[in-house]
Amino acid sequence: MAKIITVWGSPGSGKSMFCCMLAKALTRDKRKAIIVNADNSVPMLPVWLPEQLVPANASIGQVLSSVEIDTALTASHVTVLKAYPFIGLMGYCAGENPLSYPEIKYDMAVGLIMAASKLVDFVILDCSSTMTNVFTPAAIESGDLVVRILTPDLKGIHYLKAHQPLLADSRFRYDRHMTFAGLARPFHAIDEMGHLIGGFDGLMPDGKEIDRCATEGGMFQAISYCNQKYTASLNKVLEGLEPEKEENQPEDMPEHRQEECADEQFK
Template sequence: MLNFKGKKRVDKLDSKEEPETGKRKAQVLAVWGSPGCGKTTISVKIAKYLAEKKKNVILVISDMTVPMIPCICPMDELENIWSLGNVLAAPHITKGLIEENCIVHKKIKYLAMLGMLRGENEYTYAPYEAEQALEFLAGMRELSSYIIIDCGSYIANDILSAVALMEADAVLQMVNCDLKSISYLASQLPLLQETKWKVERHLKTINNIKGQEAINHMEQVLGKVNFQIPSASEVTEQGMAGNLLAGLEGKKSRGFNNEIEKIVKEVYGC
């Protein structure tokens, strides 16, 4: 069984030889939506679910304005700490370069992460172009069959997120039950429709649901909704504590866990 080794360089990331429990429908999932809708939380929970099923998964957190690696788990749980900025700033991005900069978790051996670190921002490293972002995605496709990209909300100025939305096999389009999310979609969806983004690949998802009345209203605005993720106090507490990779044990989290499982089955077929 292949897995991510706790070394400076990951020895072997390819999961093509893993036994399958179902037909995979996608390789790269982009998670995108309005600011504060829970993109990182859902991305982390999907990655953890796959890792627990012994799938080699790479989680990429693309936000350069608010580095989220320090918000996912205690830093002492990580085997090494490398920055996504090291990869994107390279003139030419290779599979080996990505391997060298993967962050490995000490306890979750099937999970590797890439993201910006505390105190870094978009000006910490040399600027990159769409060419590097495309090379980055191509390199990751060689490394793993399960890739999750937590995209930034401001896609007009975020090259990696924009390229990920164009190149991903599936997009989890997320909103909360609020007017801010509706306003965001009204502003950003025209950008998608005017470019290469294939909106038919988008799986509409309402997150942090607290009441049926709000769901009905959002469905009127969005049309068909693929997933409805209920609010879970345990998830909120983990987010506040910076421990999103912890498990969910409470009975009130069952609805949340069930929706994560549905998303994985729909996207990856497992």
């Protein structure tokens, strides 16, 4: 069963970019990962893969609107990156919108996540910023490790304060989430913003090269341009996965699965 990493947070905070970088970091030793995005307001397959032809029947919407979700159906709707064959993607196709499919049901979202977790080593859930998209709370409940990313400004702070009551139930383990400041810029009052929410666990600074990768359709190349603060945040996620992996690891697991989760690039 895969480790499930959930990434949620305020709009425009760099969640999808972080998911791409995390997938690259987790698959450097040929383990496999799937990034799942069920935000039907912004189809992500053409954003991730601007130069790769994606058939219309690859849409995650077809899985979420099916009668029953199993591993075979889920696997048939995973699009593999040609340049990075250990990373698979699930999302909506170009031209699709919230009216393209029936409303997502909570149990179907959970079923998709569980089916995907049987296919690979890691499932990364790239959530919508709105809780009315039930995939987001389902992903938060399902995550083995949950990361919330906020813009370090008043919009990010008030987004969190508005959504915190919606995650008060113990099944969401709100107090165990890691909190990162996304798209942090020099003019942001990081310390002051962190004080309002109890502090940030790390920073994901904005950068021209990273921004260029996002705007030009090269999100999976952005990891090459991470500065030390960004890679430190990636390391915290990798380290957060490591103890559970070691604790549950069988003695006869292949050697490449026993390697430390952070390689030299992220130290």
